[in-house]
Amino acid sequence: MDKDYIDRNNIIERYLLHQLTDEERHRFRTALLFDPKLREEVEHTRLLHRQIKASIARQQPRAWYQNRSYLGLGLFALLMAAVLIWLALPEPSAPSSPSAPAIPKSTTAPPKQPAAGAEQTAVPKQPAGQADDEQRTIPRTKRQPATPTPEKPQPIAQLEPSYAPHPYLDQFTDSYNRNSQSIASLTRTPDSLYRRGEDDSLLFQLGGRLRVEGAVPAERFVVRIFSNKLEDFESFRPLYNLSPAISMDEGEPTFSAAAKLQLQPGLYYYLLEDNEAEDLIYTGKFIVE
Amino acid sequence: MEEQAKHAFPSYCDRLRAKDPAAWQWLMGHFEERVKPWLFQKVAALPKGYNMARQDFVEEVFAQATYKFYDLFQNGHFETLSDLRGLMFRVAEFAVKEGYQKVKRDQKLYFSDEIAPESMNDMNAEAQAEKRKQEALETVRAFIRQLPRKDQDILGLYLDGLSFQTIALRTGLTEPNCRKRKQRALEQVKHLFFSRLHWIAALVHTLGGLPLQ
Numbered sequence: 001m002d003k004d005y006i007d008r009n010n011i012i013e014r015y016l017l018h019q020l021t022d023e024e025r026h027r028f029r030t031a032l033l034f035d036p037k038l039r040e041e042v043e044h045t046r047l048l049h050r051q052i053k054a055s056i057a058r059q060q061p062r063a064w065y066q067n068r069s070y071l072g073l074g075l076f077a078l079l080m081a082a083v084l085i086w087l088a089l090p091e092p093s094a095p096s097s098p099s100a101p102a103i104p105k106s107t108t109a110p111p112k113q114p115a116a117g118a119e120q121t122a123v124p125k126q127p128a129g130q131a132d133d134e135q136r137t138i139p140r141t142k143r144q145p146a147t148p149t150p151e152k153p154q155p156i157a158q159l160e161p162s163y164a165p166h167p168y169l170d171q172f173t174d175s176y177n178r179n180s181q182s183i184a185s186l187t188r189t190p191d192s193l194y195r196r197g198e199d200d201s202l203l204f205q206l207g208g209r210l211r212v213e214g215a216v217p218a219e220r221f222v223v224r225i226f227s228n229k230l231e232d233f234e235s236f237r238p239l240y241n242l243s244p245a246i247s248m249d250e251g252e253p254t255f256s257a258a259a260k261l262q263l264q265p266g267l268y269y270y271l272l273e274d275n276e277a278e279d280l281i282y283t284g285k286f287i288v289e
Numbered sequence: 290m291e292e293q294a295k296h297a298f299p300s301y302c303d304r305l306r307a308k309d310p311a312a313w314q315w316l317m318g319h320f321e322e323r324v325k326p327w328l329f330q331k332v333a334a335l336p337k338g339y340n341m342a343r344q345d346f347v348e349e350v351f352a353q354a355t356y357k358f359y360d361l362f363q364n365g366h367f368e369t370l371s372d373l374r375g376l377m378f379r380v381a382e383f384a385v386k387e388g389y390q391k392v393k394r395d396q397k398l399y400f401s402d403e404i405a406p407e408s409m410n411d412m413n414a415e416a417q418a419e420k421r422k423q424e425a426l427e428t429v430r431a432f433i434r435q436l437p438r439k440d441q442d443i444l445g446l447y448l449d450g451l452s453f454q455t456i457a458l459r460t461g462l463t464e465p466n467c468r469k470r471k472q473r474a475l476e477q478v479k480h481l482f483f484s485r486l487h488w489i490a491a492l493v494h495t496l497g498g499l500p501l502q
Contacts (some may be wrong), residue, residue, distance in 0.1 A: 016345075017447075032355070048479065051399060053445060055433035
């Protein structure tokens with residue numbers, strides 16, 4: 001691999017971004033062994049890429065929730081708001097505090113006469129001079145007439161938690177990871193992705209062509225199915241792990257995964273992974289209604 | 290080649306010593322198959338604060354290990370293919386440790402806002418080369434700061450390994466536009482970096498410092 005070929009085909013950049021084919025990569029690695037100058041150029045380009053990424057990352061403003069000072073300020077504001085709301089709330093109608101302002105006797109309603117034969121339990125007759133006790137019998141609503149509150153607008157439709165998008169996986173759905181060189185195409189049609197079987201199970205199907213040279217071990221690829229819960233993904237609790245079958249089709253290796261799944265209604269994500277390279281190749285999602 | 294390497298190792302070894310590209314290419318592929326998965330297992334997760342992906346780190350370590358292997362091979366004595374593999378595993382293990390230190394060092398030297406340590410003022414060759422790189426990278430950093438936000442986004446996403454299709458979706462631009470913007474920005478940065486690197490080297494050379502690399 002000469003310098004001209006390397007420059008013309010942008011080999012150094014593609015090498016650093018893991019975009020070379022196996023053959024190109026082996027040839028380039030050999031060229032690197034024989035040419036210390038080329039090695040240095042690669043190292044400098046690698047350094048340059050890292051500097052570009054670091055500079056851009058430094059330039060990008062961090063999300064407010066990633067900034068600790070904002071987070072602290074937010075928590076403080078939340079606490080203050082909670083205290084203010086607590087202070088503004090009307091006091092409970094149960095026994096009021098002795099420091100409550102006295103209400104003139106003239107405004108108080110005369111105590112109701114108990115029905116004949118009934119025990120006087122609710123409003124006992126108070127001796128004169130015990131104003132505090134008397135206040136207890138006055139319902140709060142009479143002192144502070146409540147203003148009619150407008151009805152809260154109800155949302156037209158609310159998303160069930162089981163259908164809520166996954167906070168992390170959703171941004172990667174229907175996208176290939178370009179780092180991965182092993183998958184050429186992915187056969188995936190939304191209508192044939194799953195079908196409801198007679199026993200109420202779902203038939204999940206995923207297939208594609210591979211760009212891998214030589215024999216492909218059966219255990220190389222895996223399809224993992226996750227629920228839409230973040231904690232399941234973070235704790236690595238896939239609902240299903242499917243090993244796709246590898247076969248040859250018109251001289252090209254293909255893979256296909258199919259399984260009957262027992263799933264509750266909700267949103268689910270599937271991840272196609274390369275076990276050998278420990279690489280995520282493709283992310284997709286589907287809904288069970 | 291595989292047959293020869295496994296069953297006629299002495300002649301294969303001679304081809305390696307004669308720098309036969311085909312023999313070395315096969316060996317590189319063989320090491321990728323055997324050593325790289327082991328490296329991925331060994332480097333489970335990078336420590337916090339390392340501004341690089343695990344795959345990039347493993348690739349860099351593997352590359353450094355092959356260079357070291359190549360140097361050691363010249364003076365070594367090997368009887369079977371597994372001897373070569375054994376050497377490569379040992380070298381790779383060492384390269385992982387070196388890799389961690391190197392990333393840490395680079396992080397401090399090139400990617401932080403801290404002022405360069407005093408040792409950088411030394412006149413020895415290594416320190417001068419570091420200083421040169423640092424200055425060139427500072428120019429790059431300044432240039433990146435004045436790039437339009439969209440160009441920065443495209444460049445960042447491209448270097449993260451995303452396809453232009455995804456970049457176009459994320460930025461709201463067309464695919465050819467993204468491609469063009471990336472090409473233009475990256476070319477400018479490259480030119481700036483490498484010309485600066487060579488210019489400083491030439492200056493040092495003129496002032497009676499180092500020989501040009």
